[in-house]
Amino acid sequence: MLPEDDTNKPTSPILEARPETDAAPAAEPARTGGVFLWFRDVLVSVAASVLIIMFLYQPVRVEGTSMLPRLEDRDRLFINKFVYHFEAIHRGDVVVFHYPRDPEKSYIKRVIALPGDRLRIDDGQVWVNGKALIELYVPEEYRDAKSMAPMVVPDGTYFMMGDHRSISSDSREFGPVERDLIYGKAVFVYWPTKDAGVVN
16 A cells, blocks of 8 residues: 655645735735825825915015015015904004005005004104104115105005105005005015015
């Protein structure tokens, strides 16, 4: 009688090895899933950033030199389009508004006086409600000696002036600006890098 041939008979070690062989590829989907989650998180973050910039902030370019020394011609900056839906406009804010005489044009100036303020200008010195306005943002070389008769800023309007007083076309020429024409607050200069920073 020939001995029984064991070569074609399965043995327990082979059966036990199968789960180990099947388990190895399972690690690949887990690794792929991790990469997918990372990519998804990055994509969501980028999309959220773009939406915030598009709907909350708007990039604009400065044209002219009336806001020197802080803002130079062709500086690029972000303006916040929604801030004034939640808070009041303050004296000293740098704002963007539609030019009252031609709403197709936009101007960027500083808020000098608020609705109801008593305003006068004597030889370049601005007085608001009987007090001399301290304007550290206007260097001595950019001041002028112009005067303006006393006035009360009408309700719903704001008196604007450029920081470069000697060349600025502002509310001294075209009058106070209606609230509805103001559509943003200058927040941050992003280009060129030498001018980058918060707008104060």
